[in-house]
Structures are given as C-alpha cells and as structure tokens.
Amino acid sequence: MSVIKIENLTKDYGSNKGVFDLSFEVKKGEVLGFLGPNGAGKTTTIRTLLGFIKGDRGSVSIDGLDPFKNAEEVNKSLGYLPGENSLMDEMKGDDFIKFIADMKGMNNLDRADELKEFFELDASGKIKKMSKGMKQKIGIVCAFMNSPDILILDEPTSGLDPLMQNKFVELILKEKERGATILMSSHIFEEIEKTCDRSVIIKNGRLVLTEDINKLKENKNKNFRIEFKNEFEAKNFAAMFMNTSIKDKVVKVGVKGNMDEFIKKLASFDVIDIDIEQQSLEELFMHFYGGENND
Numbered sequence: 268m269s270v271i272k273i274e275n276l277t278k279d280y281g282s283n284k285g286v287f288d289l290s291f292e293v294k295k296g297e298v299l300g301f302l303g304p305n306g307a308g309k310t311t312t313i314r315t316l317l318g319f320i321k322g323d324r325g326s327v328s329i330d331g332l333d334p335f336k337n338a339e340e341v342n343k344s345l346g347y348l349p350g351e352n353s354l355m356d357e358m359k360g361d362d363f364i365k366f367i368a369d370m371k372g373m374n375n376l377d378r379a380d381e382l383k384e385f386f387e388l389d390a391s392g393k394i395k396k397m398s399k400g401m402k403q404k405i406g407i408v409c410a411f412m413n414s415p416d417i418l419i420l421d422e423p424t425s426g427l428d429p430l431m432q433n434k435f436v437e438l439i440l441k442e443k444e445r446g447a448t449i450l451m452s453s454h455i456f457e458e459i460e461k462t463c464d465r466s467v468i469i470k471n472g473r474l475v476l477t478e479d480i481n482k483l484k485e486n487k488n489k490n491f492r493i494e495f496k497n498e499f500e501a502k503n504f505a506a507m508f509m510n511t512s513i514k515d516k517v518v519k520v521g522v523k524g525n526m527d528e529f530i531k532k533l534a535s536f537d538v539i540d541i542d543i544e545q546q547s548l549e550e551l552f553m554h555f556y557g558g559e560n561n562d
C-alpha cells in the first residue's frame with residue numbers, strides 16, 4: 268500500500284526549472300531515498316507534498332489525502348524536517364520545541380527529551396546564538412518527537428558532523444523498525460545506502476531512476492588487487508577472467524555479483540596478498556548525477 272503518492276506532477280517555474288511529469292510512491296513502512304543534484308527539484312516536490320505549493324498538473328497524496336486541500340489534517344500525522352530550517356531566532360530552543368509540541372497537541376515531552384539526549388543537544392539557550400548543527404538538531408527533535416507514522420525529511424543531516432550523521436542513521440533504522448514510512452532527500456550516499464530500501468533519482472525535474480538499494484549494491488563492482496607467488500601464476504589466473512590488468516606478479520580484476528566462482532578459481536593459486544576495494548554507491552550514482560553527457 269502506498270502512503271505517499273506522486274502522479275505526473277508538474278510544477279513549471281519556466282526556463283526548464285521545476286518538476287516535470289514526476290511519478291513515484293513510498294509504500295507503507297518503506298524508507299525511500301530521494302536523490303538528485305542541486306536544483307533537481309527535490310525541495311519543490313517535498314513542498315508540494317506538504318501542501319505549501321500546488322502543482323500545475325498531476326497530483327500528490329498522503330494517506331489518500333490531498334495535502335493542499337487538507338493541509339492541517341495531513342500535517343498532524345506527519346513529521347517534517349525542512350531543508351532550510353527557519354526557527355524563531357529570539358526564542359530559546361526548549362521553548363521552541365515546546366511551542367511546536369503544543370501545535371501538535373502533545374502534552375508529553377519524554378520523547379523530545381530522549382532525542383535531545385541522543386543527539387547531545389543543550390537547547391536551553393537562544394536559537395540565534397546556536398550553530399547550524401544545533402539548529403538542525405532542534406529541527407530533528409521537532410520532526411520526530413511525536414513518533415509520526417510518516418516522515419518527510421529534506422536533507423536531514425545537513426550541518427551535522429559525521430558522528431551525529433551516524434546517530435541519525437541509527438535513529439532512522441529505529442524508526443523503520445517502528446514501522447514509520449520515510450521519504451528522505453539527501454546528498455550523502457552512505458546515509459542512503461545504510462537506511463533506505465529504494466532510491467529515486469531526479470535530475471532537471473525529471474525522474475531518472477527508481478531502484479532497489481539491494482539491487483544497486485549487487486551491481487557494485489568489487490575490485491581485487493591480487494599478488495601471486497610468481498609471474499607465471501599471475502598470468503594463468505588473469506587468463507581466466509575478462510577485465511583484468513597485470514603487472515609483474517600483480518593482477519587487478521573487477522568482479523560483479525556472485526563471488527563464489529571467483530573465490531574457487533583463486534583458491535587453486537599461490538596467493539601472497541589481496542586487497543579489495545568496493546565501488547561506492549556514490550560512484551554508481553555519479554553516472555546519473557554527472558555532467559550534461561548523462562542527460
């Protein structure tokens with residue numbers, strides 16, 4: 268069952284900017300990574316989903332409701348973290364969290380306290396004196412504190428240091444276990460790889476690829492650098508595979524998918540040393556992200 272649905276959405280800002288005929292969905296309990304280079308149309312899509320702007324054509328729905336017509340109702344079941352977190356600067360962090368909690372009709376702030384502790388956030392000071400990372404943490408607390416069924420997160424780890432980015436991954440995995448449905452835009456491939464079931468890539472406002480993360484992982488090349496006992500062994504081994512390069516006793520070979528055959532063949536040789544380098548998801552995605560040639 269799809270919880271978030273985008274069908275043939277077009278929001279045309281002119282000069283080929285915006286979102287064009289975009290369709291994808293997020294199923295119940297799924298974590299979907301929404302990727303694309305700067306200006307691809309991620310925030311535009313997300314703002315349409317929140318009912319902040321209306322598409323020119325097509326439709327979006329959350330739990331079967333049109334967010335533009337039912338903004339208040341949709342926002343109740345939703346946790347939203349905006350890309351540009353505009354908090355009320357003059358307020359203290361804790362007062363702001365309380366203010367949002369009141370708006371959500373919450374009277375128990377235990378989960379907010381847990382989240383503050385988890386992200387090592389002291390929100391007692393004025394927001395205007397806080398760093399970008401602290402403000403982002405406040406945004407995260409506000410989005411997650413009522414354990415919503417649906418979370419829409421626009422670049423959630425922007426401004427967080429690597430340690431906190433890892434904590435965020437932990438949080439998403441826990442929320443996924445809880446059964447939350449999550450749409451998350453990100454530029455951090457590792458974060459997508461660790462948390463998402465599927466990814467949707469857009470570019471210039473148009474869908475480029477929808478792919479299962481596990482399938483993407485299977486398609487990754489593993490590059491082996493193997494040093495053999497002597498040149499003779501190296502040559503014999505290299506002759507068994509495509510995509511090899513050989514220098515003295517060292518063979519470099521890229522292997523995709525099933526490792527079994529490769530390992531069994533290698534086992535009959537005298538191996539001195541072996542290094543394995545895994546192609547990153549980023550390298551895979553760069554093909555879609557990259558320059559004009561990939562259009």
Ligand SMILES: Nc1ncnc2c1ncn2[C@@H]1O[C@H](COP(=O)(O)OP(=O)(O)OP(=O)(O)O)[C@@H](O)[C@H]1O
Nearest residue numbers: 280284285303304305306307308309310311312350
């Ligand atoms: N209100 C607007 N009026 C005109 N053009 C706009 C408006 N909002 C966005 N755009 C343009 O539409 C395109 C898509 O913008 P959007 O913010 O959705 O991209 P994004 O994928 O979120 O990018 P980023 O990763 O940089 O945040 C951009 O070229 C942007 O300049």
